[in-house]
Amino acid sequence: MRYIIIGAGAVGGTIGGRLHQHGHRVVLVARGAHLAALRADGLRLAAPDGVATLPVPAVGGPEELELHPDDVLVLAVKTQHSAALLDAWAARPVAGGGTAGERLPLLCAQNGVENERLALRRFRHVYGVCVWLPSTHLEPGRVAAAGSPLSGILHIGRYPAGRDAVAERIAADLTASRFDAPVSDDVMRWKYAKLLSNLANALEAVGGPVRGALRLALAERAVAEGEKVLAAAGIDHPDRAEQQAVRGDRVTLLPIEGEERGGGSSWQSLARGAGDIEADHLNGEIVLLGRLHGVPAPLNDALRRLANSFAREGRAPGGLPEADLAALLEG
Structure with a gap:
């Protein structure tokens, strides 16, 4: 799987950075000064055990990527920015045919309970993620994750309910990347x-x-x-x-x-x-x-x-x- 983190701020940057550190393919999506810093110097992930500079690829939007069937989209922006981004990514073609909205799993790693409804209008395969992840993003190119020994707890499950093999595989990747990632049959209960x-x-x-x-x-x-x-x-x-x-x-x-x-x-x-x-x-x-x-x-x-x-x-x-x-x- 390749994880495309749409919104590489505090939450998205930490998730993407930890996945990258543990051998998973990751692309960060950002904008403005943050994107420029990521491209120039990599992602600086600060944690209680030190600061790591990670050469994670970064893009400004879906037009800069060729999407593949093994991609996982992780939406990690504030809810007020979700609709426009969901529209842009859902319409993108996937290699082999079809669009991202038809073929790719989309995870809503966000606060609130509205994002999953917005996503399900545009994506066939939507997963909720309840994010307990103490993190900060105030400086371009840098995020800080203060949790230890794990960076956070990320409940994951299909929306509106249920679990499947995709959720289990993503949870396994997160668990191997310094998160607790329980799979839930009713993730919205946690959200x-x-x-x-x-x-x-x-x-x-x-x-x-x-x-x-x-x-x-x-x-x-x-x-x-x-x-x-x-x-x-x-x-x-x-x-x-x-x-x-x-x-x-x-x-x-x-x-x-x-x-x-x-x-x-x-x-x-x-x-x-x-x-x-x-x-x-x-x-x-x-x-x-x-x-x-x-x-x-x-x-x-x-x-x-x-x-x-x-x-x-x-x-x-x-x-x-x-x-x-x-x-x-x-x-």
Whole structure:
């Protein structure tokens, strides 16, 4: 198999880098300064055990590659960028006939629960990946993966449900590349659990690290809203005890020399000045489900709107005044 990583940021760069390190064929897909750095100097993968410079091939898009039947596409971008990329890649021809959308497996290694639905409109063979992978991408050409002894846990399964030989083979490759990669018959169950944990992403992005009584109370309320909404929608997910039993001590965050770990994926979007953020597909998913099932989610709606405002205005992460944070708790 050749793994084509569409979006070589924190998650995609770590997955692609680890696969490359362990002997698998990998192509990274990136853009702008990140692509230029990857082409010039390779991927610099920083981890607790050191920094490796990896000569992974990098391209700017599907027009630069000839696709083959043994290719695996791994989508690892934020949800707001998924549709355009799925359109571009699904239409590409595959050697021997047919298109990528008809013939190639596509993995959604992303937060949220919308990407798989978007992909299934365009691809016949879609797989969900629940990503528990502490990683950072703030500098062109460099990603940092702080997990040890494994870099992360990647549940994988067919979408909407089930498993097959392709999932098993991909999981085996990931397992041999410093990941725990359980194959699940219901991968979306795990992705809804991850959605709940991601509801604090917007809070961290606008209000700073989620610690201290005020921020912890806000995070707990956002998750409580989410749990109530999922219950009303009849959506099952692993509770915290089941999640912890799976994680165990497989992935422990350790310091990386020369690397200061900032925040999660939404925080990183603001820190990079990306101009957009994934809150519409995290907190916004809870707001949407709440409206469909008659359960209000006011805090998640407020966090969604604040995160989008910060992204549009190019504001630095963590800049929301303490009084405004307190007002969210009182609202």
